[in-house]
Amino acid sequence: MNPTEAPLTLFRPPFRNYQFDAAYDEMFAAPGTPREHYKALFQTLLELPAEQLRKTQQAADLSFLHQGITFTVYGNDEGTERVFPNDLLPRIIPHQEWRKIETGLTQRIAALNLFLEDIYHHGRILADGVVPRELVYSCRHFRREMRGLTVPRGIYVSICGTDLVRLPDGSFAVLEDNLRVPSGVSYMLANRKVLKKVFPTLFRDYGVCPVDHYAQALLATLRALAPATSSTRHEPKVVLLTPGVFNSAYFEHTFLAQQMGIELVEGRDLLVHDNIVYMRTTAGLRRVDVIYRRVDDDFLDPLCFRQDSSLGVPGLFNAYRAGNVVLANAIGTGVADDKAMYAYVPAIIRYYLGEDPILANVQTYLLTDRSQRSYVLEHLDELVVKAVGESGGYGMLIGPHSTEAEREEFRQRIEAEPRNYIAQPTLSLSRAPCFLEGEVQARHVDLRPYILYGENVTLVPGGLTRVALRRGSLVVNSSQGGGSKDTWVLRA
Amino acid sequence: MIYSVRHTTTFRYEPAVRESVMEVRLQPRSDGEQRCLSFALDVDPAANIMQYRDFTGNTVHHFDIAGSYKQVKVTAQSAVEVQSVPAPRTSDSGDWADLDALVAANDHWEMLLPSHFAHSSEPLERLAKELKCERRGNPLVLLTEINESIYTMFAYVKNSTKVDSPIEEALQARQGVCQDFAHIMIALVRPLKIPCRYVSGYMFHRDEDENDRSLEGASHAWVEALVPGWGWVAFDPTNNLVGGDRHIRVAIGRDYADVPPTRGVYKGEAQSELSVAVTVSPADNVAPEPITPSFVVRSRPVLVRAAARSEQEQQQQ
Structure with missing residues (x-):
């Protein structure tokens, strides 16, 4: 598309500097021609005086500050806690598109849970040669301690955050599954609260699906997993286990615990006696049934996992194995969100469900394969390389934005440990309008819907739209200078 | 051949510690050419002993001890038949x-x-x-x-390396x-x-086996x-x-790393000493209580601190 051919309206404020490239634009079908579901927002932006927009932005920023919505950047001694940057303009998703995402994600979580149950029991998929055994056994997150252990309802992943990107053809694809301790849902809730306040009329007229019931849905999911013994005694006791105040998502831990009306605990607040988990309270010990844990497997139980960990609860795993307490998510789910395992997810869906995947995967090169590896090493300047067990945008090389020295470093790392890396083409993520520097500019976005799996699969409509706030950047992670915006899924 | 085995592990702490949680792998396996005929595990101070089988089929006993104490003694006594x-x-x-x-x-x-x-x-x-x-x-x-x-090519030198070397x-x-x-x-x-x-x-040592280097x-x-x-x-x-x-x-x-005989965690800042004694004898000679421990490991106090910041700074996805 050549911008010079664009209708004049586009170059009116606040769209004067709105740019197009090969990426899919969420708002415009063509320069100056908004998509049907963006028309009302487009019109509002044209009509609102610039000054008014700026004031609205300030009101929104203030609201975030006052609510204390923060995240923590590691490795920075002063001012580690930052206000999470929010963008004023909602990302809008038509109802039909959302329906497809919802069914696609429901399919995916069902298959991934069947996969986890299989590899920790009979290993049919391994015996049938669909997934290589070596890939499972060499995964850092594979927990042999989970073998033969039965989890409630056979559900390993009950809280999932899946990252979707929209490709230039307009279709959504899965970029990665987060099956261990997905975070960010508190920002989704905070964004909505603020946007409802600053755009009341627009919000009402658009007919947006609510997300405010997320905390209740999460609590219902956790309760649905409670051990059978607990219902005869009392209402199941659910707690949220946090690593502590220095964790990047500590704000979210406090927020969700408060929203659900459950206790926020650290490892030292719990103890295990005769295979039962108790919480220390001022009124004595209180039995715990379900733990929504935001602590990595490694740090959960020093008796079983990392012995040098002081965060965990000694004996917790034995209580879990005995079925006296439930952990959500289960232990050992990381083997299914290993970035090399990701390449096999379409095959996993076909194997267990006999269906084709509804949402596509992104092409992925496995570096343990000699020919794929040599291709990747020759094309490092075009590809994205990721460490298989990392998240948060750490341990990543973005070829087109990298220096020769960085590529050389990754070349050495890949050759030393090919199992530890994968490569993908550099994707052109879709772009959405953002209000930056007093005008509307296009920035790359992704979408992380949150999937809950208890009695059944529940998705609150939308999720967290993450924005790469720096011009031209493709990295949306909050730890790497990303922000977020509210996501409006339309009722009809 | 039927053997009688007694394996005693004693942990001494100074000052006293509390909330010990321990796992032990001390029960001989029953597979291949070997049957464990009887097994008894005794823990002092007393604790409820629970058990499970780990992923390679080893029997693991575990327990926690309430209160505070300066010594924990774990005694395993078993009779095992080994076919030649x-x-x-x-x-x-x-x-x-x-x-x-x-x-x-x-x-x-x-x-x-x-x-x-x-x-x-x-x-x-x-x-x-x-x-x-x-x-x-x-x-x-x-x-x-x-x-x-x-x-x-390798010399057997007692205490030349540690368990985690x-x-x-x-x-x-x-x-x-x-x-x-x-x-x-x-x-x-x-x-x-x-x-x-x-x-x-364990290994049964006889006087006639002069090549044995493992310790009785x-x-x-x-x-x-x-x-x-x-x-x-x-x-x-x-x-x-x-x-x-x-x-x-x-x-x-x-x-x-998969099969340490004992593994435990406790609360408290203490100097600890671990001593182990094992006797293996033909079953018609009931194993006598060992007099001297075969080895002793002393450790300096481990500082139990509030969860370290670096541990809290783990990735959230």
């Missing part, structure tokens, strides 16, 4: 193709991949070259040769204890695609490798033995 089996003969053992077929037909990946203690390194590569560790001759012959080479220490000094020799053998043979596993247990009064470690035609065969590089009925198997794992 003929030493494996080369004439009946398969070749490399048979081994590959055996490996392909089953899931032996766990015992083929590198593990915490048994992994490759520069000094190991050097040793592998020196011993010409490559697929040659017949698997059984090669395994027997490697077993003997470790026996002749990496094998590089033993490789460099050419000396170590049974645990090191077992790990070195595993690290040498797994790259040849021979499934190999670590065995912890202590637990022992050796390996088992998969040999076509013979199944899992025991190789004991500490004593240069293949198979035999003087070994009593307690637990199998990828390496020591």
